[in-house]
Amino acid sequence: SLLLLDEVTSALDPELVGEVLDLLIELKADGMTMVVATHEMGFARRVADEVCFLHEGRVHERGAPEQVLGDPVEQRTRDFLRRLA
Numbered sequence: 001s002l003l004l005l006d007e008v009t010s011a012l013d014p015e016l017v018g019e020v021l022d023l024l025i026e027l028k029a030d031g032m033t034m035v036v037a038t039h040e041m042g043f044a045r046r047v048a049d050e051v052c053f054l055h056e057g058r059v060h061e062r063g064a065p066e067q068v069l070g071d072p073v074e075q076r077t078r079d080f081l082r083r084l085a
Contacts, residue, residue, distance in 0.1 A: 005024075007037055045066070045070075050065075
């Protein structure tokens, strides 16, 4: 099975955000494959096997969460993460 999610937490209050993210963690543990568009970097770092940084519909950087979110190669990715901090 494949689940596609686009900013699933964007309109939720903080309590519901946690519940939704916990549910996604459970689904992953049960073997669900997911493609998730999110600005929840902590969640992505904790749960993703691979992350992609998209800009204007194109993949600019792709790799392990530790690499892309912790030590990105692309300047565009670094700038985006700096704005989120």
